[in-house]
Amino acid sequence: GAGVSQSPSNKVTEKGKDVELRCDPISGHTALYWYRQSLGQGLEFLIYFQGNSAPDKSGLPSDRFSAERTGGSVSTLTIQRTQQEDSAVYLCASSPRDIDGYTFGSGTRLTVV
Amino acid sequence: TQLLEQSPQFLSIQEGENLTVYCNSSSVFSSLQWYRQEPGEGPVLLVTVVTGGEVKKLKRLTFQFGDARKDSSLHITAAQPGDTGLYLCAGEWNYGQNFVFGPGTRLSVLP
Numbered sequence: 598g599a600g601v602s603q604s605p606s607n608k609v610t611e612k613g614k615d616v617e618l619r620c621d622p623i624s625g626h627t628a629l630y631w632y633r634q635s636l637g638q639g640l641e642f643l644i645y646f647q648g649n650s651a652p653d654k655s656g657l658p659s660d661r662f663s664a665e666r667t668g669g670s671v672s673t674l675t676i677q678r679t680q681q682e683d684s685a686v687y688l689c690a691s692s693p694r695d696i697d698g699y700t701f702g703s704g705t706r707l708t709v710v
Numbered sequence: 711t712q713l714l715e716q717s718p719q720f721l722s723i724q725e726g727e728n729l730t731v732y733c734n735s736s737s738v739f740s741s742l743q744w745y746r747q748e749p750g751e752g753p754v755l756l757v758t759v760v761t762g763g764e765v766k767k768l769k770r771l772t773f774q775f776g777d778a779r780k781d782s783s784l785h786i787t788a789a790q791p792g793d794t795g796l797y798l799c800a801g802e803w804n805y806g807q808n809f810v811f812g813p814g815t816r817l818s819v820l821p
Contacts, residue, residue: 637816639798701753
């Protein structure tokens with residue numbers, strides 16, 4: 598597609614439920630990143646996929662967070678047993694190579710109530 | 711953990727004024743990027759700098775990378791209301807790793 602697409606754009610969930618966030622990167626981009634942005638804050642790195650290499654999961658805040666990237670394209674970020682502190686905007690970005698600038702999606706705004 | 715600092719945190723100016731925002735780290739960057747983010751949107755890449763002392767211009771925006779590659783500045787000439795947004799710098803300390811983002815400078819340009 599023309600840009601990075603994320604869905605849903607907004608998600609309200611009850612504390613303790615699981616959620617899945619989806620990212621469709623730009624076709625042909627080998628690198629895919631997930632970041633989290635809390636209200637008024639900068640971006641917090643979560644996880645990074647590069648081609649067929651093992652993902653860099655060093656930013657995941659707890660074992661409730663996991664992500665997959667199927668077929669080198671679409672990625673899903675899963676948060677299990679959501680907590681209120683998980684409320685944030687989850688941003689996905691892709692780039693042609695890991696040293697190029699990122700193209701971000703518009704994000705998924707997650708609210709845990 | 712390598713950290714990026716940005717200053718000022720907030721900046722409110724009148725249309726037509728000039729301004730400079732800063733990004734710095736205690737470690738040497740392999741490359742640095744500047745992004746602008748508007749409400750409800752993801753950040754949009756403005757520029758990438760790689761070489762110490764490098765200066766890049768994008769219309770009224772001038773980006774400078776410090777000689778020691780530990781700091782960068784963004785200068786806006788004759789600011790316009792359309793420049794309003796969150797300006798983020800992002801640094802990479804080793805090629806091939808993810809970029810680490812600073813906390814941002816929130817700029818408001820009043821008409």
